[in-house]
Amino acid sequence: MSSAVTLTNGHAEQAQKKISTSNSMSTQDYVDLNKQYVAYTHAPIPIVLTEGRGARVKDLHGEEYIDFLAAFSVVNQGHCHPRIIAAMREQSEKLAICTSAFQNEWYPRLAKKMCDLLGFDRAAAMSSGSEAVELAMKIARRWGYRVKGIAPNQAKILTISNNYHGKTLAPLSASSFKSFRNDFGPFVPGVGSDVCGFPIRYNHAEDIQKAFEEHGSDICALIIESIQGYAGCIPAEVGYLEAVRELCTKHNVLYVADEIQTGFGRTGYLMAYKAAGIQPDLLVVGKALTGGMYPMSLVLGKDTAMTQIHPGEHSSTFAANPMGSAIAMTAVDVILEEKLPERSRRLGKVLLERLSALQSPAASIRATGRGLFCTLHIDPTESPARVTAERVGTLARQRRLIVVNAENRIRINPPLVIEENDLLKGIEILKSALEDCLTIGELKI
Secondary structure (H helix, E strand, C coil), X not given: CCCCCCCCCCHHHHHHHXXXXXXXXXXXXXXXXXXXXXXXXXXXXXXXXXXXXXXEEEECCCCEEEECCHHHHXXXXXXXXXXXXXXXXXXXXXXXXXXXXXXXXXXXXXXHHHXXXXXXXXXXXXXXXXXXXXXXXXXXXXXXXXXXXXXXXXXXXXXXCCCCCCCCHHHHHCCCCHHHHCCCCCCCCCEECCCCCCCCCCCCHHHHHHHHHHHHHHEEEEEEECEECCCCCXXXXXXXXXXXXXXXXXXXXXXEEECCCCCCCCCCCCCHHHHHCCCCCEEEECHHHHCCCCCCEEEEECHHHHCCCCCCCCCCCCCCCHHHHHHHHHHHHHHHHCCHHHHHHHHHHHHHHHHHCCCECCEEEEEEEECCEEEEEEXXXXXXXXCCHHHHHHHHHHCCEECEEECCEEEECCCCCCCHHHHHHHHHHHHHHHHHCCCCCCCCC
């Protein structure tokens, strides 16, 4: 009997012998093990990362890279921040987890800290961003039925085209990206950017106004990214979020801010919505909440919404545990005490200015973003294409810069602690990759 995927060139037997002593395994060994045993949820780049400090990481061979990704905005505080490690180590030796049926000494303190910091009444913990988005949807629906008075099973949750709120079923239902949705239906009803019969475009408040005027009595919530991440770090235009906030208030719709990627200083503000001077009704955060040391997310909101979920109606095994909560307390302190939002705002201006200056005779280049949350868009203007995001990304990684490309985009989100010299070096690597794509032939991706 043959297997659909097998290890090649005799690596299977060698890899099996080396598994128990990882220091004897090669990059190819890991690539082969991945092909043989790991589900195809990702297509990992063949670089095996083994260490990280600050804004630099090392691979299996000790080669050092500048990190321009921060695990998609997870390690805003930098890799392996010593204060966060100390908090994790200390709590791991006391109590890592206890069921939420009991109290622990850290979770209520974290909830108070976050509510006081961001102006909310209550918080609820989950383990991932997708889970937190799903909880926000449940809260919004319950609020819609019991407070707003929407007819049973008629509540709609409106989202924006080209959003990214996660890939579990409910956030996927909210998405308009066909590449994520193919053959995963049927989706959760009443959720999405087209639940009113037409798409809701980002930066078009008139679309939301029309949806609310025609269907507002059945809409319980609008979930929105303050800056659209997967779509290419597209910032809200001046006045857009303020107009959305006003419309939500007028039509009694919960404004749900998804700050999973953009929170904790990433865009130059503690939360990206703060640049517009508004306050959401519900807030979803995750990623940098624990500085990459523990999976944890939070939903925050006012009493009128947060008290609609009752004991036993929502829980998650690892949510609200003392370990994650202790780590988060310190991780948030690092963000505030090291003034990382201000640092992101300052360095972000340098980053966007330098990226916007990049050019190529064989592609249209543009940069979008705010703070250290940016994307380089590369659209070839010739055929066959020599300058593409995939080729530029490949060359950049070969030159020891951690970036990820998707379609025509390269995401640029370094840790907020990155030294300015490293930021400039990384930009120079991208510049040289753009130039050298013109003369280099086929690249091994």
